[in-house]
Amino acid sequence: MNVCKAFGSKVVLSGLTLDVKRGETLVLMGPSGTGKSVTLRHVIGLLRQDSGDVWVEGHDMSLIKPLELFELRKRMGYLFQEGALINWMSVADNVALPLMENSSLSRSEMEDRVREKLKLVHLDGVWDEMPGEISGGMKKRVGLARALITEPELILYDEPNAGLDPEISQSINELIREVADTLKITSMVITHMVSCVRTVADRVVLLEGGKVIVDAPPQEFLNHEHPRLRRFLGKDPD
Amino acid sequence: MALFRGFIEFARGLGFQVGLFLQVIARFPHIPKRRAFISSQLYGAGNKVLHVVLLVSFVMGMVLSLQTGLVLADYGQQDKVGIVVAVTMAREMGPFTTAIILAATVGSALAAELGTMAVSEELSALEVISVDKVSFLVMPRVLAMILMAPVLTIFADTMGIVGGGFVAQSQLGVGSQLYYDSALESLQGLGGLLAVPKDVYGGLMKSMVFGAVISIISCAEGLRARGGALGVGNATRTAVRDSIIAIIIVNYFITWFLYQK
Secondary structure (H helix, E strand, C coil), rough: EEEEEEEECCEEEEEEECCCCCCCCEEEEEECCHHHHHHHHHHHHCCCEECCCCEEEEECCCCCCCHHHHHHHHCCEEECCCCCCCCCCCHHHHHHHHHHCCCCCCCHHHHHHHHHCCCCCCCCCCCCCCHHHCCCHHHHHHHHHHHHHHCCCCCEECCCCCCHHHHHHHHHHHHHHHHHHCCCEEEEEEECCCCHHHCCCCEEEEEECCEEEEECHHHHCCCCCCHHHHHHHHCCCC | CCCHHHHHHHHHHHHHHHHHHHHHCCCHHHCCCCCCHCCCCHHHHHHHHHHHHHHHHHHHHHHHHHHHHHHHHHHHCCHHHHHHHHHHHHHHHHHHHHHHHHHHHHHHHHHHHHHEECCCCCCHHHHHHCCCHHHHHHHHHHHHHHHHHHHHHHHHHHHHHHHHHHHHHCCCCCCHHHHHHHHHCCCCEEEEECCCHHHHHHHHHHHHHHHHHHHHHHHHHHCCCCCCCHHHHHHHHHHHHHHHHHHHHHHHHHHHHCCCC
């Protein structure tokens, strides 16, 4: 609530107030530099606000202790824009990493779980390849498999379809929706694509100048008459 | 004002390095879990630079033997050249040469690897999946350097003495038997902290400290890298520069501690 964040003299969030209900998929839209990624980074505790309150699952993120944050993050997943795979580990090891570090599962149980998640993101044939050997879209899907491997309660997607071809992009959208419906996961999705809004959103917000200027269900959002939103979406969305 | 800002930045960097070192020590109980990665780091730190250490220390021994041998010859003392080369290699040149090579090769690679991970959000990814970065990335690298630096130093000492012997025989007219007998005898002196030759353990102790200093500085600079390829370049340059400066300063204090009368 009322979150402010600046980097030096550049103000990114200026009194942002936003809530996400359990099980809801919230889509964040807005021009570049309006604080969408910064918002997600506050939710996962990678950034601390200058003022205001950030509450996640009952934790005040400005007061949370390192060990509590460590435990809270085990219940969350985060898909980075470029996947952020560890470049010296194979695809399978990247996906298994959260389990290798923080679970007591046996090697075979981990392999089963990795196989299941890679299949979910349509990458069943990919296992020993290194991140440098696969395409950008595949990296993103491996990143998504890694985000899903711990079966989190909240997932944050930072532009899951950026740079992907329309077919893969739509399959990612459907996957996000499927994951949200079947696992009842709370999701926050940053996107610039209306097709993503149509497929995944329960609610959409438009950020501008570090504040929410439109907050509505998807259909209402897409038909909204706010001039900034109309200008942002343009005549031919996507 | 710029000087003050520079001092603040230096103090901040030093504080980060000291904090990182303490965190690494606190992660030593994780060694069994990280043994595979530690082994690969040991291999990387050792195998990839061994040939450089052998070559450079061999030539260093030759130079040392020639320089000191010519001066000793003026006083008719060239048969003492084995003592000078052996003691200098064991006390100073072996650990120092190895440390400079490690800083320029392994240290720069550590800073570049971690720096690239920092600017490509891989470190943030580790943080959000609750992976302890210090245990996962830093501790194995630091431990590998602490263990590998003295091993490489033993090779450097040996090759330096051999290189010195080659010059002593070919250019100073000192027989190899005399050279090696005097060299080995000079390294027998006990004393100080351990019941083994002081010049040998002193040099190896130095190299362990150098290994720790290089790896901590390099990892810290890599972790602090910001701003794409330029940031990685800056981190790498700073890591090598600061490692060499730190090695020279630390070297003085260890020498003072071990050899003060």
